[in-house]
Amino acid sequence: MQRDAAAATTVEATAPRGSPIAVEAFIFDMDGTMIDSMPWHAKAWVEFTRRRGMAIDVPDLMARTTGRNGTECIRELLQREVEQAEADALTREKEDIYRELFGPAFTEVAGFRAFAAQASTRGYKLAVGTAGDIHNVAFAMSRLGMEPEPLTIVRGDEGLPGKPQPAIFLEAARRIGAAPERCIVFEDAPFGIEAARRAGMHAVAVCSTHSAQELAGPHVLAAVRDYHELMNTDFLERIHVAIA
Numbered sequence: 001m002q003r004d005a006a007a008a009t010t011v012e013a014t015a016p017r018g019s020p021i022a023v024e025a026f027i028f029d030m031d032g033t034m035i036d037s038m039p040w041h042a043k044a045w046v047e048f049t050r051r052r053g054m055a056i057d058v059p060d061l062m063a064r065t066t067g068r069n070g071t072e073c074i075r076e077l078l079q080r081e082v083e084q085a086e087a088d089a090l091t092r093e094k095e096d097i098y099r100e101l102f103g104p105a106f107t108e109v110a111g112f113r114a115f116a117a118q119a120s121t122r123g124y125k126l127a128v129g130t131a132g133d134i135h136n137v138a139f140a141m142s143r144l145g146m147e148p149e150p151l152t153i154v155r156g157d158e159g160l161p162g163k164p165q166p167a168i169f170l171e172a173a174r175r176i177g178a179a180p181e182r183c184i185v186f187e188d189a190p191f192g193i194e195a196a197r198r199a200g201m202h203a204v205a206v207c208s209t210h211s212a213q214e215l216a217g218p219h220v221l222a223a224v225r226d227y228h229e230l231m232n233t234d235f236l237e238r239i240h241v242a243i244a
Helices: 038-050 058-065 070-078 084-105 112-121 134-144 167-176 190-198 227-232
Strands: 025-028 125-129 152-154 183-187 202-206 220-224
Touching: 025 112, 025 167, 038 058, 038 084, 058 070, 070 084, 084 134, 112 125, 112 227, 125 167, 152 167, 167 183, 167 190, 183 190, 190 202, 220 227
Parallel strands: 025 125, 025 183, 125 152, 183 202, 202 220
Antiparallel strands: none
């Protein structure tokens, strides 16, 4: 899970025929996209499995679970069907460990709040589509202190399938009244990039934990290390707000 600083690149945000993309909304994944949390999720899995005497391949587990909801993650870890009550209890334990570890080191992905504020000022609707649960969302949002706050946050514990299924992103667009083709998803993980494609949305790859090559796709408008880099390329000037 190494940060690939050299691989970050940007491309002009234009439609196939060169006309500007009309955009209504930005939908942000949370972990690894808004907050720099993925190394701490990995550490939490190590501690969680250590307590159970389990040996795991952490990069493999992260590749199989990043973007999935808590129940899906537990089933991937245990490689068996798990009753919902057991999955909920195990998910709570793992996420408690994660928050304990990440809390003292909490940080956003560089430039996120500034970029989100600029986007809101320009008239874009902001939403969050995350596989995280209500406790992790509250943890992140209370520390970020976003101004303004997102119009909606769709979580992984609301009964929707996790990524790469598109349900979380489609529900976020539905709640804010945005057409999927006029949404840009910001994602740090391959499952999330694929979920955006299945939702019929554009995407920006945030290379906080994966390389630009791992997050590539025909719908990906840019691949950047962080939001400072995105702002430095005048990304917001290369698209325009759609008129409803």
